[in-house]
Amino acid sequence: MTDVITVWQRSTVAELSWTTSSGPSGIPVVPLIWRDRPCVALPYSMAGTALSLRGRHVAFSVSAEDAGGRSAVVGTGPVEVVEDLDGSEFVEHLVEQEAVKHPPTRLRADSLIARRENWWWVPRLIVSLKSVEDQRELHPRTRAGDALLVRDRSGRPEVDVVTAEDWSNGSTESLTLWSRGGGLLEGAREPVFVFSHQYSPDFERWERWSRSGSLSGESLLVTGAEGAPVGDSPGGPLPPYGLLERFSNHRSLARTCRSAIAEAESRQAS
Numbered sequence: 001m002t003d004v005i006t007v008w009q010r011s012t013v014a015e016l017s018w019t020t021s022s023g024p025s026g027i028p029v030v031p032l033i034w035r036d037r038p039c040v041a042l043p044y045s046m047a048g049t050a051l052s053l054r055g056r057h058v059a060f061s062v063s064a065e066d067a068g069g070r071s072a073v074v075g076t077g078p079v080e081v082v083e084d085l086d087g088s089e090f091v092e093h094l095v096e097q098e099a100v101k102h103p104p105t106r107l108r109a110d111s112l113i114a115r116r117e118n119w120w121w122v123p124r125l126i127v128s129l130k131s132v133e134d135q136r137e138l139h140p141r142t143r144a145g146d147a148l149l150v151r152d153r154s155g156r157p158e159v160d161v162v163t164a165e166d167w168s169n170g171s172t173e174s175l176t177l178w179s180r181g182g183g184l185l186e187g188a189r190e191p192v193f194v195f196s197h198q199y200s201p202d203f204e205r206w207e208r209w210s211r212s213g214s215l216s217g218e219s220l221l222v223t224g225a226e227g228a229p230v231g232d233s234p235g236g237p238l239p240p241y242g243l244l245e246r247f248s249n250h251r252s253l254a255r256t257c258r259s260a261i262a263e264a265e266s267r268q269a270s
Contacts, residue, residue: 004075004135007062008038012101013199016040016127017059017150017157020052024150024157028197028208030102031062032094038075039128041084041094043121044260045253050125054081057156060129063148064234065140072140074159077133085264087122091115094124103203120257123264139180144229146180147196151187151215160185162194164220167211167228175211175220187215194220198230200238204246207238 008014008031017026027049029040038060042050061074084090091109099106108118115122139161141147149162161180168175177194179185195210209227213220230238241249 004060004062004073004132005033005036005038007071007073008060008075009033011062013062013064013197014040015059015061015063015148015159015195015197017061017148017159017193018053018056019150019152019155019157020056023191023212024152024193026059026148026150026157026159026193026195028206030098030105031060032097034089034093034126034128037128037130038132039094039126041090041098041124041126043253043257044123044125044264045256047125047260047264050081050127053079053127057133058127058129059150059157059159061138061148061159063138063141063146063161065142072138072161073135074138075129075132075135076156077129077131080128080130082126082128083264084124084126085261085268087115087124089126090122090124094126095122118254120254120261123257123261139182141180141196141234144196144198144231144234146234147194147209147211147229149177149185149215150193150195151190167209168225173222175222177215177218177220185215185218187217187219189214189216192220196229196234198234198238200240202240204241204249205238 011031014031016029058079059076063072099110108121109115146163149160162177164175192215193212197208199206212224213222
């Protein structure tokens, strides 16, 4: 069995999946190690997501064949969520790791000058896996149409890699899914979330596409859809932003982070 911590450490992209009362979900993340634990350091633009994970079990997965891990693997366990509002833990222990794997962080936080200019990128919410209670290997995502299927198993996320003949943008249709690892999915009309992610070479664009709905047997009744796979490979390629798009995306992200940081500071002061 490939160790999830080893794969997590040497990979460039990964996924974080979880379940709540509103259903399963998941996001693409940069895999980091903090205090010898697998972790992610989410910017404050994702504060709502990070804080909602407190007290939950989550799944940390590396599923892309070309992510650097050589093996696809998922580990599940309880998480700790730490608000690093001044960014001290991120700067001391994580920024160098993230800068190697994520070019936008290299531009925004790889020097003192960059950190001062992009101060809003430094405060983070560190989500770390306190212990790996269960781990298993996955069939890797080897093509753009491969995705992660997330469903609830007694309050804990279960992750499989699936594919479909056509991921249409339609939101009220039934899709037949196939497990990439073989066998049957055997859905019991439970809510599921299916997602994957692709990125541009410079990582300025890193986009998730998803389908949500209920799984009966091998059939997904789609109730929500976001995006669609592009190209042939799971990582893209997505074309990079043009100059104006890059500037607009940067300003929007900075504005969202600053607003969430202000809310966190107000919350801590009260």
